[in-house]
Each structure stands twice: as structure tokens, then as C-alpha cells.
Amino acid sequence: MGRIPCCEKDNVKRGQWTPEEDHKLSSYIAQHGTRNWRLIPKHAGLQRCGKSCRLRWTNYLRPDLKHGQFSDAEEQTIVTLHSVLGNRWSVIAAQLPGRTDNDVKNHWNTKLKKKLSGMGIDPVTHKPFSHLITEIATTLAPPQVPHLAEAALGCFKDEMLHLLTKKRIGSYQMQQIGLTPVNTAATHVKHEDRDETIEKIKYGISRAIKDPETSPTNKPWDPVVAGSANFAGSCNAFAAPDSGFHYGLSSLVNEGNGSAWNQSMCPGSSATGDRQCQLDEKLEDENGQDWKGGKEMRDGATLFNSDCVLWDLPSEELMSPMV
DNA sequence: AATATGACCAACCGCACAGCA
């Protein structure tokens, strides 16, 4: 026996709202407020579920909402907060006046995730892919290293495929990263080339791991160097030239300076353990309350108006914990 | 010109939690 549905599904209209419905809901709320969502559709003369009315109001009709494109500053805020908070859209949205959690979530899923991937940054951990590879490599005993390419490919296949299939990859760039160009005549990788491309990526990753002598650095094997040099180079080559973000990944990885976007998108592993501890402590107050979950965490005002102001942390030191 | 594919975003769904009787 499940939960009682919030409304009679048979008698309610679903799907897109009409201007007439919008008007009915808006004028009713303007007169009576939003006290009981279950009664609002009935009183407003709408054949809608109360929940649907609430959603329509909070996500679209509210007069204080901003409609339109996200500014660079807003995007940067989202990325920075996401690196700390993860998918807590309501908390993130609370820091963006006029934006709803749905707006932020949609914008993240459709735009920001791809932008970060295009820059060679994992949108989940906010670390460069190169650092993640390095972290995996350093946790593996030598006999396990051959499996790294397989594992890495599993992790990043989607991002790589996206880049390979959507962005132009010149033969020069492919050669730079140690791969034979898939097709020198056609710059777009076709669907049937994917498997071959994946195999070549695997080969390139394996070679970069196993044979650092062939890397541009010509340094003895060092996971950090190999990760930064080889994979940063790889990701740099993949970075979309038309993405609107002209940051070389190698500078992201090796220097960690540059624009605010640069810093917030790529906190990297430069964060000190102390800072991470501070962050963790901020997420767990002195009463032992777990800020990482539960209702308090959802309360953006509580979190951001407290003395523990996350904004005070230099953005390059904001690093989300590995999930 | 027709069709396929992808991007975007509004809306829905189910779960969790708070408040109340």
C-alpha cells in the first residue's frame, strides 16, 4: 500500500500550462496568497493538481523571477557552489536572486557540465581529468596499472565521446597526444569510428602510463608529472576551441591561476589538507550536526548566513571531496 | 525537402521531512 496520491489523477489536467491558466493562478495567488496548495486549484477554478500549481508558480509565475540567460557571474557562482555542495540545487539557487532550483539544475545539466567537460574538468569532482587519473594511478599497485586505462576509459568515456563526436579534432592535435588521426580527411568523427577511437584512446592512455619516456616531459615516471603533463596535454588538445573559454588546461593544472572562472572551475588538487578539513568542519557544526545531509543542509539561508562563510575561502581552494 | 539528432527547458514523479492532531 503506497502513499495516497496528492490529487485525483483522473480529474486533473497535465502538461503545458496555457496563458489562461497562468492568469487564473496568478490572480488567485495575488489575492489570497499561497497558503494551501491543495485547495488553490479548486478555488482558482483550475483543473490542476496542487503540486503542479505550486511548481508553476515557484518556477515560472513568481514576479521576482529572472527569465533569460545566465550571466558569467551567475555561472561562476553555480560552479563554485557546486564544487562544494554538489547537487543541492535549492541551496545554490538561494544564492542567485531570481533563479529557481529548476533553472539552476537545467542550466547545469545542459550547459555547465559540458563546458567543464570540454575544458577537461570532471563536472562531478571539479578536478581535471588528469588529476583523477593520477589519483587512480597512485592508489594502484604496479601490477594493477594496466587496468587503469580500462578504468579511466570507463569513467571518462562519455565525456571523451562527446568531445570526439561534437568537436573538431585536427590531425595535428591527435598527433600531439600520441594518437593516429582517426580520419585526416574528415574532421568529424563518425559514429562507426567510435569503437576504433575508443581503442586508440585506451592505447594512448596505456602508453602514457606505462612509457613516460615518450611523453613530452621526458622525465622518469612520476604519477603526478605524468598525470599533469600527459593527460593535461591530452585534455588540452580536446578542449573545445569554440567553447568560449580559452583557458589552456595545462595552465589550469600546473599554475592554477587565471580568471575567476579558471579558479572556480578547476580547484584541482592544490587545496591543502588543512583547507579540506576546514571545509569538512564547516559541513559539520560543533554540535555534531551533520551538515552534509538532512534538512539543515537544505536551508541555504542557514548555511550561508552563518559565521562559516564559504565565500571567504579562495575559490581555488574550494575542492569537493571525491565522491 | 525530409528525416534524424541534439539542445533546451517546463513539467512530472517519488521520496523525505516538518508540523500537527
Added chain:
DNA sequence: CTGCTGTGCGGTTGGTCATAT
């Protein structure tokens, strides 16, 4: 303490439009 109700939240779906083939 328990059960019910209302609300908030994050994940997912589906419709529409734009672009590519």
C-alpha cells in the same frame, strides 16, 4: 508515539525547436 498532510527537493521525462545529415 503514530499517522496524516503539506511542502520541498532532486532526478527524470517529454515536448518543442534548431541544426545536421
